[in-house]
Structures are given as structure tokens and as C-alpha cells.
Amino acid sequence: MTRPTRADLNTLRHHNRQVIVDIMRRYGSLSRAELARLTRLSKVTVSEVVDDLVAEGYLRAVGLGTADMGRKPMLMAFKESAGFVLGIEVAPRIVRLIVTDLMGDIVATFEESVVAAAGDDLIRALCALISKARNHLPQSRYGLMAVGIAISGWVDFAQGVVVAAPNMTWAPLALQERLASCVHVPIIVDNEANAALAYEHGHGILRDVDHAVYLSVGYGLGSGMLMNGAVYRGHKGMAGEMGHMVLDPAGPLCTCGNHGCWEMYSSEKALQRMMSGCTPALTVNEGDLTHWAIQQARQGAPCARQALRAVGRSLGQGIINIANLLNPQTLVVGNGMVEAWEFLEPEMMAVLSQAGLSATTQDLIVTPSPHYQDAAVRGAAALACDAVIARI
Ligand SMILES: [Zn+2]
Numbered sequence: 451m452t453r454p455t456r457a458d459l460n461t462l463r464h465h466n467r468q469v470i471v472d473i474m475r476r477y478g479s480l481s482r483a484e485l486a487r488l489t490r491l492s493k494v495t496v497s498e499v500v501d502d503l504v505a506e507g508y509l510r511a512v513g514l515g516t517a518d519m520g521r522k523p524m525l526m527a528f529k530e531s532a533g534f535v536l537g538i539e540v541a542p543r544i545v546r547l548i549v550t551d552l553m554g555d556i557v558a559t560f561e562e563s564v565v566a567a568a569g570d571d572l573i574r575a576l577c578a579l580i581s582k583a584r585n586h587l588p589q590s591r592y593g594l595m596a597v598g599i600a601i602s603g604w605v606d607f608a609q610g611v612v613v614a615a616p617n618m619t620w621a622p623l624a625l626q627e628r629l630a631s632c633v634h635v636p637i638i639v640d641n642e643a644n645a646a647l648a649y650e651h652g653h654g655i656l657r658d659v660d661h662a663v664y665l666s667v668g669y670g671l672g673s674g675m676l677m678n679g680a681v682y683r684g685h686k687g688m689a690g691e692m693g694h695m696v697l698d699p700a701g702p703l704c705t706c707g708n709h710g711c712w713e714m715y716s717s718e719k720a721l722q723r724m725m726s727g728c729t730p731a732l733t734v735n736e737g738d739l740t741h742w743a744i745q746q747a748r749q750g751a752p753c754a755r756q757a758l759r760a761v762g763r764s765l766g767q768g769i770i771n772i773a774n775l776l777n778p779q780t781l782v783v784g785n786g787m788v789e790a791w792e793f794l795e796p797e798m799m800a801v802l803s804q805a806g807l808s809a810t811t812q813d814l815i816v817t818p819s820p821h822y823q824d825a826a827v828r829g830a831a832a833l834a835c836d837a838v839i840a841r842i
Pocket of ligand 1: 695
């Protein structure tokens with residue numbers, strides 16, 4: 451039998467640390483004996499790892515547990531405030547930033563309007579916002595540990611490059627590399643629908659679901675796919691751009707260069723186009739459009755009602771295609787247009803119920819995201835948090 455190498459031992463040690471950190475984050479507080487039982491590691495190994503993690507500031511003693519006889523055991527807990535991460539969402543008109551601890555609890559929130567005509571403008575704006583957030587970090591041992599960024603567009607996940615963002619003018623942009631000039635911690639860049647999906651799967655309504663699709667219906671239409679419990683990213687991390695499936699080659703021109711993309715019928719952009727001839731005429735900025743349309747529709751304005759219903763029907767038609775292609779258990783609708791759910795849902799469901807005998811739509815659960823406005827930014831923070839935990 452060959453002796454284990456130093457590399458083997460380091461791998462084993464890292465694995466044991468990861469197992470213990472994972473259990474501690476899930477269970478709250480545990481004694482060393484309970485940890486040994488749950489992890490099936492030896493008591494000696496558990497004690498060694500726990501002592502290291504306490505010395506490094508990732509675990510802390512939180513008091514004595516109970517015992518039938520003999521000494522009461524010391525309970526340990528994960529120290530969520532050992533450091534902090536930033537989650538950032540770059541949307542077409544706005545940048546949102548949250549600061550979370552290592553359990554994903556939000557400790558500060560920032561928002562800034564951004565009209566980035568060039569990549570340089572965006573990098574400058576992000577660096578300024580990150581610096582501002584840094585000044586608001588609570589005292590901690592490690593300070594800022596990672597930054598996660600969710601962005602509306604095609605993202606090369608492995609390289610941290612925004613390859614194209616049809617609703618923004620500055621792409622392509624090597625975001626990870628460019629931000630390294632002002633941020634000296636790991637930076638993770640992902641598509642906003644993937645980030646939102648990852649959040650819902652890890653912490654939200656998809657926690658016990660293995661096959662799901664997240665539709666991000668905002669100014670554009672993005673999507674993320676969960677297959678066998680993992681986010682499906684495709685060859686270069688850019689899978690899931692369902693909003694750019696061409697439905698009608700003779701349809702309106704999309705920002706991606708094609709005509710008649712699904713996004714042109716199922717998004718705020720579609721709503722804007724459909725309501726351009728409405729009376730009263732549009733009097734609001736793009737960002738407030740959905741809200742304005744809902745107010746008009748609630749007051750009975752036929753044009754706003756028709757436009758919202760048309761978006762709902764188009765969503766339903768696309769969802770039938772998704773159901774037939776991927777057979778998800780749950781389809782979550784998120785982002786800004788969820789605010790109009792009362793108008794979208796009846797039309798969507800009417801289309802789905804008329805889908806004939808399609809077995810894929812009969813059991814499909816279609817639900818709005820309870821975190822629809824901030825799932826992407828929370829997802830960005832969760833990606834950053836995962837990167838930190840993986841390095842412990
Ligand atoms: Zn398109």
C-alpha cells in the first residue's frame with residue numbers, strides 16, 4: 451500500500467473542513483460529539499478541525515449544551531460575521547448592491563441609477579459603489595471577502611466576461627478582470643436569471659426542487675434552468691437565453707438584432723411598445739412603466755388591461771414550449787413584472803389550460819417569486835458567499 455502524499459492529506463483536510471463548515475451552517479449550534487455523529491468523522495479529527503476553525507475565527511463557542519450525566523458539552527456555532535460579501539445586480543437602468551454576512555443575511559443595501567454609455571463608466575460607477583459599501587462594513591476579522599455580480603446579458607461564467615448585453619450598450623466587457631483594479635477579493639460574474647435561480651434553489655421556493663426554470667420578466671426576458679438540482683449553464687455558461695427564441699421572423703426588431711424574439715412580446719419592453727398608442731399617453735420613465743400600467747389597468751383603462759393581458763398570454767405560450775422542452779416541475783416567474791401578476795396570471799393559466807393533452811403542462815407549477823425584486827442581487831451575494839465557503 452502506498453503512503454498518502456502531502457497533497458492527498460491536504461485534500462482530505464480540506465474535505466473534512468468543508469463537511470464540518472457545511473453541517474455547522476445548516477444546524478446552528480452543535481457539540482463536538484454531535485458533529486462527529488453527524489459527519490461520521492472520528493472525534494479526534496472533529497476536535498482538530500474545530501480547534502483550527504475557532505483559531506481562524508470561523509467557529510465560536512456559544513455556551514454549554516445539556517448532558518444526562520457528566521460534563522456538559524461546549525456548543526459551537528458558525529461565525530457568520532467572520533467577514534462579509536457584496537451582491538451586486540447590474541440592470542439596464544440601475545445598480546443594486548447588498549452587503550451580507552456569511553449566512554446570507556443582509557446588513558446593508560445601496561442603490562444607484564446608472565446610465566452607463568461605455569464600459570469605463572460602468573467600471574467607475576461600480577468601483578465607487580463598492581468603495582461606499584466597504585465603508586459601511588461592520589467590524590470583522592476578514593472584512594470584504596468576495597463580490598458576486600448578476601447581470602442582464604450573456605455571461606461567460608468561467609471567464610467572468612459579459613459577452614453581450616443587448617439591453618445595455620457597453621458589452622462586451624471583461625468585468626472580472628477590469629474590476630480587479632479596485633477589488634482585491636474573488637469576483638464572480640453570472641447572468642441575473644441564473645443568480646436568481648441559484649438563490650431560490652439555495653434559500654427560496656425551489657429549495658426542494660431539482661427540475662425548474664426561472665423566468666426573469668423585467669425590461670428584457672431572461673431565464674435560468676435547474677436540471678438535476680444544478681444550474682445548467684451550457685458550453686460557455688451562456689445557456690438559457692430563452693427571451694431571444696425567435697417566435698416570428700416578421701415581428702418587431704429586437705435589441706439582439708433578430709426580429710420577433712419572445713422578449714418582444716413578454717417583457718416591459720413589449721408593454722412599452724403595446725402601450726405607445728394608449729390614451730392617456732405614456733408619461734413615465736421606463737423604470738416605472740409596469741407600475742404605471744398596473745395603476746391604469748386597475749382604474750379600468752382598456753389599453754393598459756389589453757397590453758398586460760397580451761403579455762400574460764405570450765408568457766403562457768412560451769411556457770408551453772419550455773414545458774415540452776425541459777419538463778420542469780416548477781416554473782418561477784420573477785423580476786419587476788411580477789407586480790402585475792393579477793393581470794398576467796389569468797391569461798397565462800388560460801393559455802396553459804388550453805394546451806390540449808400536453809402531459810408536461812398538466813402538473814407544472816407556475817408561481818411568482820416572493821423575492822421577485824431582489825432575487826438576483828441576493829443570488830449574486832449567495833454566489834460570493836459560496837466562493838468564500840469553498841475556500842475555508
Ligand atoms: Zn432578441
